[in-house]
Amino acid sequence: MRPAIATTIASLEAHRIDLARRSIASLFDNDPQRFECFSARMDDLLFDYSKHGLDSHALALLLQLARDAGLEKRREALFAGDRINLTEGRAVMHMALRNLSGKPVLVDGKDVMPDVIAVREAFLAFAEKIRSGEIRGSTGQTFIDVVNIGIGGSDLGPAMAARALSPFCEGGPRAHFVSNVDGADIADTLAPLDLSRTLFIISSKTFTTQETMTNAASARARVAQALGEAAVCDHFAAVSTKLDLVEKFGIRSDRVFGFWDWVGGRYSIWSAIGLALAIAIGRGNFREFLRGAQDMDRHFTDTPLQDNIPVLMGLIGVWYRNIWDYSAHAVIPYDQRLARFSAYLQQLDMESNGKSVRRGGEETDLATAPVIWGEPGTNGQHAFFQMLHQGSEPCPVDFLVAAEPVAADDHHHALLVSNCLAQSEALMRGRNHHDVKELLKAGGLSKETIHQLAPHKVFPGNRPSSTIMYRRLDPYTLGRLIALYEHKIFVQSVIWDINAFDQWGVELGKELCSNLAPAVIHDDAPLNGLHPATAGLIGYRRSLKAGG
Numbered sequence: 001m002r003p004a005i006a007t008t009i010a011s012l013e014a015h016r017i018d019l020a021r022r023s024i025a026s027l028f029d030n031d032p033q034r035f036e037c038f039s040a041r042m043d044d045l046l047f048d049y050s051k052h053g054l055d056s057h058a059l060a061l062l063l064q065l066a067r068d069a070g071l072e073k074r075r076e077a078l079f080a081g082d083r084i085n086l087t088e089g090r091a092v093m094h095m096a097l098r099n100l101s102g103k104p105v106l107v108d109g110k111d112v113m114p115d116v117i118a119v120r121e122a123f124l125a126f127a128e129k130i131r132s133g134e135i136r137g138s139t140g141q142t143f144i145d146v147v148n149i150g151i152g153g154s155d156l157g158p159a160m161a162a163r164a165l166s167p168f169c170e171g172g173p174r175a176h177f178v179s180n181v182d183g184a185d186i187a188d189t190l191a192p193l194d195l196s197r198t199l200f201i202i203s204s205k206t207f208t209t210q211e212t213m214t215n216a217a218s219a220r221a222r223v224a225q226a227l228g229e230a231a232v233c234d235h236f237a238a239v240s241t242k243l244d245l246v247e248k249f250g251i252r253s254d255r256v257f258g259f260w261d262w263v264g265g266r267y268s269i270w271s272a273i274g275l276a277l278a279i280a281i282g283r284g285n286f287r288e289f290l291r292g293a294q295d296m297d298r299h300f301t302d303t304p305l306q307d308n309i310p311v312l313m314g315l316i317g318v319w320y321r322n323i324w325d326y327s328a329h330a331v332i333p334y335d336q337r338l339a340r341f342s343a344y345l346q347q348l349d350m351e352s353n354g355k356s357v358r359r360g361g362e363e364t365d366l367a368t369a370p371v372i373w374g375e376p377g378t379n380g381q382h383a384f385f386q387m388l389h390q391g392s393e394p395c396p397v398d399f400l401v402a403a404e405p406v407a408a409d410d411h412h413h414a415l416l417v418s419n420c421l422a423q424s425e426a427l428m429r430g431r432n433h434h435d436v437k438e439l440l441k442a443g444g445l446s447k448e449t450i451h452q453l454a455p456h457k458v459f460p461g462n463r464p465s466s467t468i469m470y471r472r473l474d475p476y477t478l479g480r481l482i483a484l485y486e487h488k489i490f491v492q493s494v495i496w497d498i499n500a501f502d503q504w505g506v507e508l509g510k511e512l513c514s515n516l517a518p519a520v521i522h523d524d525a526p527l528n529g530l531h532p533a534t535a536g537l538i539g540y541r542r543s544l545k546a547g548g
């Protein structure tokens with residue numbers, strides 16, 4: 001292990017043994033200022049990390065770990081446009097896409113902002129023309145539905161955000177998202193739509209992704225069949241870095257919006273990949289969304305480490321992953337409109353940090369990305385919270401909640417917030433055996449029943465969570481939240497010394513799929529040459545299809 005890191009990790013491990021003797025709840029007993037001391041703010045956005053098994057010494061050691069790993073230098077390199085994505089030889093500059101400051105951003109010595117602004121203005125103008133009805137379909141009618149065809153980073157971001165910001169979508173067409181190569185996805189999405197009033201956006205950084213190209217070809221065929229071949233150009237737009245491939249597909253050049261290889265797919269929502277979102281929420285709201293992210297960039301670059309929210313979040317994640325050995329992390333928004341937020345974060349986090357090789361090619365010396373998962377509360381309370389409260393391995397949670405509702409009833413919202421607060425307190429405090437017995441006794445149960453029931457009703461407590469609270473979920477705050485998690489993930493990648501910006505782990509499956517697809521498509525294709533495990537399954541499928 002890197003020597004400085006090894007020393008600090010050893011100190012953290014020793015301190016953990018100390019801390020493990022004290023419950024999180026008891027840390028509040030000894031420190032009436034704990035809530036204030038263990039929370040950080042960016043304007044209205046509060047990051048409360050008081051309900052963690054952490055004290056100021058643990059925090060100091062974690063900050064030392066960040067320094068040992070050279071976090072400040074690596075952050076500088078990120079923002080300087082250095083080619084930190086070593087295995088692809090690329091800079092990582094999605095922050096340029098939300099730079100509204102007018103300041104230049106250099107990549108390889110060249111200011112990329114003129115191109116960024118030109119494309120941004122072009123796609124936002126296009127979005128406005130779709131919304132206003134200035135641009136119409138082949139029959140002269142306005143568009144009332146927009147279907148984004150893309151997958152991974154070309155789908156999850158705009159799909160999650162369009163849902164999150166639904167109250168801000170007034171006046172725009174409805175946004176739909178088709179991603180899966182499963183034909184059911186496009187069939188079910190298109191079934192209720194009128195193609196003459198539908199615009200398709202083909203979103204693909206590479207414009208080669210099997211799922212997207214297959215869905216794009218199907219959509220094209222459907223439009224040509226319903227409205228005639230000549231109508232295709234009126235019903236398609238595209239977003240890609242591969243403008244030559246888009247041209248081959250036959251999309252009008254004034255409806256093609258580019259971006260650059262220094263924007264990773266899962267970091268591309270800020271680019272024209274956000275077109276479907278921009279059409280849904282409009283130019284002004286989209287710019288607010290960018291502004292929120294830009295302000296979070298500033299917070300990340302300018303705030304001292306001990307008050308820096310992405311840094312604190314990243315370090316707390318490291319504390320549990322590497323010192324406590326917890327393998328999962330839940331993100332639970334108490335906001336139904338953030339229903340796809342955890343799915344979005346799954347790609348952002350696990351495609352970035354789900355790696356076991358360090359930047360230099362050596363095996364990692366620390367465990368990396370935990371499993372990221374979650375669903376909105378309160379629904380989760382009636383599903384998986386059982387495991388959060390009484391499962392055998394604690395799972396740290398991020399609770400996200402707005403102080404005020406947007407286009408929803410105040411009373412419902414007050415109950416929503418109450419549930420969120422109750423859950424994080426319950427996870428921390430638990431209920432011990434003695435209290436359980438007293439409660440059962442007060443309920444008039446017999447000694448024997450109490451003896452039987454009590455162990456099942458004990459809540460171990462001491463289960464950590466953070467709470468992120470903000471005024472309301474609007475475009476500005478959604479922009480802040482996404483950028484917050486982007487930077488948290490970057491911080492962890494620095495501690496783990498991994499490249500968060502490539503994704504070679506997705507390649508092997510893609511390759512095998514193209515090799516074996518012919519044998520699945522053609523029932524008479526020979527199976528020799530295929531792995532027996534796969535050949536066996538293809539053979540079994542053939543027999544089922546044949547009525548066997």
Ligand code: F6P
Pocket residue numbers: 151152153154203204205206207208209212265266351503506
């Ligand atoms: O297969 C993984 C991946 O490359 C993601 O990183 C990316 O977001 C997604 O596929 C879609 O890629 P594209 O935008 O090139 O179609």
